[in-house]
Amino acid sequence: MNDEYSESAEFIDLLIEPFWTMLRPVLTEVLSAASPTTAVDLGAGSGHGTLLLAHTLPGADVVAVEPSQGLRSALLARVHGDGDLRTRVTVLPSSFPDVELPERFSAFIAMNVLGHFDTAQRDVLWSLLAERLDRGGVAVVNLQPPAEPVSVPESVASTTRVGRLTYECRATAEPTGDGTLTWFMTYRTLDGDTQLDERTVSYRWHLVDADGLRAETAAHSLALAPVGDPELGVYTITHT
Numbered sequence: 001m002n003d004e005y006s007e008s009a010e011f012i013d014l015l016i017e018p019f020w021t022m023l024r025p026v027l028t029e030v031l032s033a034a035s036p037t038t039a040v041d042l043g044a045g046s047g048h049g050t051l052l053l054a055h056t057l058p059g060a061d062v063v064a065v066e067p068s069q070g071l072r073s074a075l076l077a078r079v080h081g082d083g084d085l086r087t088r089v090t091v092l093p094s095s096f097p098d099v100e101l102p103e104r105f106s107a108f109i110a111m112n113v114l115g116h117f118d119t120a121q122r123d124v125l126w127s128l129l130a131e132r133l134d135r136g137g138v139a140v141v142n143l144q145p146p147a148e149p150v151s152v153p154e155s156v157a158s159t160t161r162v163g164r165l166t167y168e169c170r171a172t173a174e175p176t177g178d179g180t181l182t183w184f185m186t187y188r189t190l191d192g193d194t195q196l197d198e199r200t201v202s203y204r205w206h207l208v209d210a211d212g213l214r215a216e217t218a219a220h221s222l223a224l225a226p227v228g229d230p231e232l233g234v235y236t237i238t239h240t
């Protein structure tokens with residue numbers, strides 16, 4: 001699989017953190033009702049969600065799936081650096097849909113990930129959830145705007161400081177014509193006004209809106225429900 005994060009892996013943990021500051025309370029509340037058996041983080045990135053699963057479901061085994069070598073390095077370091085996580089979190093160097101997921105799980109998250117999956121891959125995902133998610137278990141996904149194929153003007157998506165350096169991510173997108181947007185991201189490292197590094201990456205993002213997702217999941221006898229601030233675009237998926 002082509003690693004779309006090979007150029008940006010270094011920056012994702014820092015620059016996705018502000019989004020997790022907003023996501024964390026919503027996910028913590030929803031997931032704390034799940035039984036602490038097995039939890040899955042699909043497309044775990046550097047592990048913000050993996051950590052949340054491990055903390056919210058003490059004692060649960062957590063399976064984190066991350067295909068990108070760079071992001072997996074950050075994830076593995078985070079897991080290995082904590083004695084409790086090291087015994088409970090398994091990091092799979094695999095990608096969906098080829099990954100061997102646990103036969104049963106009580107909690108599942110795929111955060112900031114769905115756009116990587118086309119309609120057919122999402123169908124495989126809903127079928128897998130219908131089969132393997134415990135009755136009483138919960139899956140959480142999110143949708144990132146826009147859901148329509150429109151141009152997105154460039155803006156600063158995230159910025160943070162570490163030591164004396166500033167890290168910045170700028171994002172812009174163009175419709176690609178087949179239900180996808182292509183996102184163009186620029187990651188800059190700045191020392192005051194001096195730019196030390198700049199990387200540009202682009203990737204395709206498959207578009208689906210909440211109604212589309214509701215219809216797709218309903219076809220597998222799964223119920224989609226919004227949770228938290230609607231602006232966050234977070235949804236739970238449970239058995240009907």
Ligand SMILES: C[S@@+](CC[C@H](N)C(=O)[O-])C[C@H]1O[C@@H](n2cnc3c(N)ncnc32)[C@H](O)[C@@H]1O
Nearest residue numbers: 016043044045048067068095096111112113116
């Ligand atoms: C925007 S990042 C989000 C990472 C993490 N979930 C978070 O929110 O911090 C998208 C993630 O999806 C992963 N990904 C892309 N395609 C995937 C696939 N086919 N199977 C599993 N993960 C995938 C990427 O490697 C990346 O880690």
